[in-house]
Amino acid sequence: QSLLTQPPSVSAAPGQKVTISCSGSSSNIGSKYVSWYQQVPGTAPKLLIYENNKRPSGISDRFSGSKSGTSATLGITGLQTGDEADYYCGTWDDSLSIDVVFGGGTKLTVL
Amino acid sequence: EVQLVESGGGLVQPGGSLRLSCAASGFTFSNYWMKWVRRAPGKGLEWVANINEDGGQIYYVDSVKGRFTVSRDNAKSSLYLQINSLRVEDSAVYYCARGGHTRGHYDYWGQGTLVTVSS
Numbered sequence: 001q002s003l004l005t006q007p008p009s010v011s012a013a014p015g016q017k018v019t020i021s022c023s024g025s026s027s028n029i030g031s032k033y034v035s036w037y038q039q040v041p042g043t044a045p046k047l048l049i050y051e052n053n054k055r056p057s058g059i060s061d062r063f064s065g066s067k068s069g070t071s072a073t074l075g076i077t078g079l080q081t082g083d084e085a086d087y088y089c090g091t092w093d094d095s096l097s098i099d100v101v102f103g104g105g106t107k108l109t110v111l
Numbered sequence: 112e113v114q115l116v117e118s119g120g121g122l123v124q125p126g127g128s129l130r131l132s133c134a135a136s137g138f139t140f141s142n143y144w145m146k147w148v149r150r151a152p153g154k155g156l157e158w159v160a161n162i163n164e165d166g167g168q169i170y171y172v173d174s175v176k177g178r179f180t181v182s183r184d185n186a187k188s189s190l191y192l193q194i195n196s197l198r199v200e201d202s203a204v205y206y207c208a209r210g211g212h213t214r215g216h217y218d219y220w221g222q223g224t225l226v227t228v229s230s
Contacts, residue, residue: 047220
């Protein structure tokens, strides 16, 4: 059971928008940066968002990140079939001797 | 282009050992913290180990302490993970990743190498 709670799955149609939530506590999300990763099955995880809302070079602006209190949200607009993947949030927690704690992951299905 | 390529995984019996390697290219390896992360079948990502730029600071998740050893060779731009006393629950795809410029994110990942522990 991860400290960070994500919905197991979300789905939406191509072209639509979807949001994925990541819920934590004051000792992690509430006071630390959040990052988001995409993992298409069989491939390497890819960093989508870091420091809550920054996109690395080369990441589409269809991906956005936000944080409010002890929750963070990944938004994906203009859904494409290629966006089908597992999505993970990550942060750290001062109460744990863990570098980054990840959420349990959310499977995105593009219908 | 940043590339991280893992190797060394395989099928091993409980109690066995493996040495995983990660060959890095496209960046100055000696300037970055490096990480090992794993994903067990049907589960999410789990951080395993950290090593700082010169190998002087090393950290592990509690479940692997005393069994796993992370190391690096900056001259060869390579990262290693020696895994001993393997358990069934260590079965996973093991990824090497590069630490971001601030804490809390990993900006590049390898494709992973599969470790299967089974009798």
